Amino acid sequence: MWLQIASLIGSALILGAYFALQRGQLHRGHRSFHVINLVGSSLLAWAAIDARQAGLIVVEVAWALLSIPGSVRPPRP
DSSP: OHHHHHHHHHHHHHHHHHHHHHTTSSOTTSHHHHHHHHHHHHHHHHHHHHHTOHHHHHHHHHHHHHHHHHHHSOOOO
């Protein structure tokens, strides 16, 4: 049950970040956008690993790895 809740939260985070990006409330260069994607994709990767879903594992781990540079990059002036 906790894994299902985590996966729903992960999905909501990723979709929420994308929605906020489309509305102009977040920007691609902002650290918060990348951190939200990192947390959301990590939660989904955890659920995929537990369910042994190879394709989903690849997508979510890649998504998380691609989010790391933007999460740790210093903010732009």
